[in-house]
Amino acid sequence: MTHDTIVLGAGMVGVGCALHLQARGQAVALLDRRAPGLETSYGNAGIIQREAIEPYALPRGLSFLLSGVTNRRVDVRYNAADAARMLGPLWSYYRNSAPAPLQKIAAEYETLIALSLETHQQLMHDAGANDLIGGQGYLMLFRTERELHSFHAVADQRATQGVNHIKLSSADVAQEEPSLKGRFAGAVRWTDPVAIRSPGDLVQRYAQLFEQRGGAVHLGEAMTLRRADAGTWQVDTASGHTLRARQVVVALGPWTTQLTSRFGYTAPVIPKRGYHMHYAPVPGQPLNCTVIDAEYGYVIAPMKKGLRLTTGAELANVDAPRNTAQIEAAEHIARQSFPLGQRVEPEPWMGTRPCMPDMKPVFGAVPEVPGLWCAFGHGHQGFTLGPVTGELLAAMMTGAVPRVDVRPFSPGRFG
Ligand SMILES: Cc1cc2nc3c(=O)[nH]c(=O)nc-3n(C[C@H](O)[C@H](O)[C@H](O)COP(=O)(O)OP(=O)(O)OC[C@H]3O[C@@H](n4cnc5c(N)ncnc54)[C@H](O)[C@@H]3O)c2cc1C
Incomplete structure (x- = not known):
């Protein structure tokens, strides 16, 4: 049970790391308390967001901040006590969302997003997973001319950075999606992203590829990680074995710092929770592609299990009680415009989403803990960024030169 590296966490990020370390000739074990791809990488909106060259900034307008006071917005809600404990990181997030810092952060973020699609495409090809592609591109729908035209400026700017789109009028939208009931002012269709019709299945296919190539997947509790003699690490599997390796990658999503803090490293993760529900399609009223209702911040995505509605952000601790008010509000609005049949699951x-105050993921060596590496904090785009993170981290861990400058993503900027 001795390996070169143990990767803890089999979400999109951990599986991406495991595959790329393996591709560099390492013997790798992957450990999770559940089967691969059953946490946040399972339930997201499934978009490989090649267009997301700017991370999700906090809206800074006074009207947004005031409208949040009642905690009834559809796109953002919060658990007041948990949000109060996050005030420091939230203040930092707010300051980083100002135009000047955001411009710098976006330039760094773009270097990852630019490689996101090609790194997925290679893995999808190798894993024989192209059948999970639901469609090319997605629609950002706008309810008012004002919002639509102000977003045109965003789309035009991104076009100068190599991100493609098509502008759709109200009539174009009605023609492309005849089952929509509401009237929309228009839409922007991002044409580069790829919609996956079962995100959890994609993680599982990648994990299967890892196994076919000789990797080992184990069930186990990551919190059993401990330092052993001679600079090695040990972790226990659920079947009673002990895995040993010189290097460990901690890729536990929002739980990552619970483990790394035991070894002296922590970072301010802002947990943005999200909910989803599947609905039966209404016969004869298909939804042809994934859509975002820009005003209310929810997504409707045609998936294997039905039409998946995913919500915006709920600021609440990862283990706080669930609050389904936000998805109920989103469902109420969505039913007025989209052909949603019966709910197909008993509970949402x-x-x-593990978000960082500077909106950038964290990956690299954990400072002052030899052999301990981490990869987390991918926020709104971890499904998109898992494979490229794996590629870059694997290069760093094996002494190669990563394809992009990885310094902006260094764990050392926190802690
Ligand atoms: C509603 C919603 C919609 C989203 N839509 C998109 C989208 O369209 N596109 C996009 O790119 N991103 C999207 N995201 C974000 C994306 O899903 C996340 O950024 C991504 O899944 C994070 O991946 P991860 O591997 O870091 O974490 P996870 O997928 O959460 O994986 C962490 C793993 O660690 C394991 N683990 C945790 N603790 C332990 C422990 N103690 N012992 C053992 N194992 C442990 C868990 O079981 C889990 O498998 C969305 C998120 C939400 C909530």
Whole structure:
């Protein structure tokens, strides 16, 4: 049970790391308390967001901040006590969302997003997973001319950075999606992203590829990680074995710092929870592609299990009680415009986006802990960024030169 590296966490990020370390000739073990891809990487909106060259900033307008006071917005809600404990990181997030710092952060973020699609495409090809592609591109729908035209400026700017789109009028939208009931002012269709019709299945296919190539997947509790003699690490599997390796990657999503803090490293993760529910399609009223209702911040995505509605952000601790008010509000609005049939599950699913105050993921060596590496904090785009993170981290861990400058993502900027 001795390996070169143990990867803890089999979400999109951990599996991406495991595959790329393996591709560099390492013997790798992957450990999770559940089967691969069953946490947040399972329940997201499934978009490989090649267009997301700017991370999700906090809206800074006074009207947004005031409208949040009642905690009834559809796109953002919060658990007041938990949000109060996050005030420091939230203040930092707010300051980083100002135009000047955001411009610098976006330039760094773009270097990852630019490689996101090609790194997925290679893995999808190798894993024989192209059948999970639901469609090319997605629609950002706008209810008012004002919002639509101000977003045109965003789309035009991104076009100068190599991100493609098509502008759709109200009539174009009605023609492309005849089952929509509401009237929309228009839409922007991002044409580069890829919509996956079962995100959890994609993680599982990648994990299967890892196994076919000789990797080992284990069930186990990551918190059993401990330092052993001679600079090695040990962790226990659920079947009673002990895994040993010189290097460990901690990729536990929002739980990552619970483990790394035991070894002296922590970072301010802002947990943004999200919910989803599947609905039966209404016969004869298909939804042809994934759509975002820009005003209310929810997504409707055609998936294997039905039409998946995913919510915006709920600021609440990862283990706080679930609060389904936000998805109920989103469902209420969505039913007025989209052909949603009966709910197909008894309860909404919930997951957590691990967000950082500077909106950038964290990957690299944990400072002052030899052999300990981490990869977490991918926020709104971890499904998109898992494979490229794996590629870059694997290069760093094996002494190669990563394809992009990885310094902006260094764990050392926190802690
Ligand atoms: C509603 C919603 C919609 C989203 N839509 C998109 C989208 O369209 N596109 C996109 O790119 N991103 C999207 N995201 C974000 C994306 O899903 C996340 O950023 C991504 O899944 C994070 O991946 P991860 O591997 O870091 O974490 P996870 O997928 O959460 O994986 C962490 C793993 O660690 C394991 N683990 C945790 N603790 C332990 C422990 N103690 N012992 C053992 N194992 C442990 C868990 O079981 C889990 O498998 C969305 C998120 C939400 C909530």
